[in-house]
Amino acid sequence: MTFDAQKVRADFPILEREVKGRRLVFLDSAASSQKPTSVLEAMSTYYETINANVHRGVYEIAEAATNAMEGARIRVGRFIGAPRPATEVIFTKNATESLNLVARSWGAANLGPGDAVLITQLEHHANIVPWFQLQAEKGFEIRWIPLTADAQLDLTDLPRLLDGVKVVALTAMSNVTGTLTPVREITAAAHDAGAIVVLDACQYVPHLPTDVANLGVDFAAFSGHKMLGPTGIGVLWGREELLDAMPPFLGGGGMILDVRLDGFTPAELPAKFEAGTPPIAETIGLHAAIDYLEGLGMEAVREHEVTLTAHAMRTLTERLGDKLTIHGPAEPAARGGVLSMAVDGIHPHDLSQVMDEHAVCVRPGHHCAKPLMKVLGVGATARASFYVYNDTDDVDALAEALADAASFFSF
């Protein structure tokens, strides 16, 4: 046994609480994860000992705060295999802002009529809507990579679809079906066609060992709060030569080299893209979250989640039989620990409501992926997602709650 979920659970204070007199069964980490004590303590230690604005003060605690934030940047970069962590890691408020930054800066400078942006049908709205917004101004074409019946990318037509494309908007793992995508293969094809790849790594970085240089992509976006870190901190990683050539996104303090009566000169990377006071404590919390994850080992995290996912797919199918559909790839190794479930004749909202009586936290809805919902032929799903602190007791509770919900509405 390489992975001890019981030991992990003990590091998460919220998992000690009861809800409705029962053990809290938290199965919504794909939306936002819980935080270990070490992350909470790192943030309060910052506030209690070195709280000061970064980059400008020359006094001791301001320098300590600056060092802590820049240390976090290096830590984040190393964690994802960034070749140049000090310049290529941009802190944002979340993955959504990171993706908007790419669209508004790289996209606005490089896209126009006659160009195309290729988006997969698995995408979260965060990697769709910014491109639509830009399309309204720049008038390029938007195309879609379709899906197979089990919600994997259908690459049959990829060469034709890539013709004239400048941006491929690609998720590394779907937040709805858990589908893992062939990032390297698509990126190689995209580069051959002269396109860059904007990777939504929101569901990937928290759960699998990540090496952006090896994946070959041009940009990668993710959020701290889905990887044991705090809310309010996101990351954009980008290749230095691209970031260097891009115009700033937001303007203000911190992002300038010079401001004159007739204009301004932007700062160097990464400051160019970090206007205003950054989320300092949050970068420190994210650093602690990464320390925690590396302490477990990302290979071990992935293995734990595949084991749990396989166990859950088996248990739920045994318990509910044909009434249950689990969207996405049937093979646990082809997916992350995300199960989007449908039970015949019962709306996901109703399912989830009854499951709440069991203190089982699952999420009903479209999960910000309405184009995908349309392809799956559903309006919504009930989604359970796993992380480091989940164990087989959680899966058993999920099966019990789902069976109870199914019988509550069986008429």
Added chain:
Amino acid sequence: MPGLEDLYREIILDHYRNPRNRGELEVPPAHRAEGFNPLCGDEIVVFLDLDDAGTVTDIRIGGTGCSISQSSASMMSAAVKGKTVAEVEDLTKAFKAMMSVHESSLDAEGESGEEIPDEAALAAFEEVKLGDLEALRGVVKFPVRIKCATLAWNTLAQGISEAQESA
């Protein structure tokens, strides 16, 4: 602590199982309005026949949704058929008053306390008979589900105003 029986009353489940006035009407002469619940992706379609005197002579409901949105739509269709637009508006206001949470019941801790209906808002529509719709009163205790219950009503209001504009 509100229990499931507050939400899923028998009459609600009955309307969910056996929805009244399901289907479509020919457009035109009928009017069609579409409503979305942005939270869960539910979609309701209301088909509406209004006569010259402003009476809802027929109504049909399409779309998909949870038991709360579907039963609310079903009860609504039964309640408004044969009513004048003015009567429908009163009924809508009374229903919405029943669905509004009294601010004082939302405590700052964010714990789910006892959400109580806004009795003052409701009292203003005392004379309006809600009938079966009363069964949805418990929805207020589950604030995220309030939008499910009001979806059909908002869609109906939109349909009526579009019908009146085009008349």
